[in-house]
Amino acid sequence: AQKVTQAQTEISVVEKEDVTLDCVYETRDTTYYLFWYKQPPSGELVFLIRRNSFDEQNEISGRYSWNFQKSTSSFNFTITASQVVDSAVYFCALGAAGNKLTFGGGTRVLVKP
């Protein structure tokens, strides 16, 4: 069985602060994929990143960065210099062949001006 845990239900920061969202997963599969999605108040889930289990390189995309640590089964997401437009719910998800996508409970990020 697959499981994704996002322990932080809500994080509130002031604009320009950095914010890190934790994601811990459980799976028995050796090949799997990890995802992050952003859901702004409008409702659409916006794809941010897909990472396979064999690629442990950290990734940076603009103000976004991801830290994948297989040893601790974690795939954390950091927003640097947060902006009001970053306010949203962020979901971490886990997928493997033959399995449906398993979402974490989501972390609501509120960036105050």
Next chain:
Amino acid sequence: DTEVTQTPKHLVMGMTNKKSLKCEQHMGHRAMYWYKQKAKKPPELMFVYSYEKLSINESVPSRFSPECPNSSLLNLHLHALQPEDSALYLCASSQGLAGGTDTQYFGPGTRLTVL
């Protein structure tokens, strides 16, 4: 272009009504999905179509009836819904075969209210 469109954006219906939700993608994706999302919860998978055939039904009540007329379109027919069915209904598509390995691209959703 990674766009999935959904209509309508909002829908209010009575428990005796029949309505349909529509989803469209023009990315050539072979798998399409319906999800239901309640407030402050993650999306829950309802149905998956792969190559226009229903491949997964997550034990969804028969008052929800999916249909895939062609590879670009996905409908969800609604009949005799209950107030607890009020939720955001999300459509998604992915390039490869249905499952959890390919990136799923989501539409903006339909906010359904059942009175």
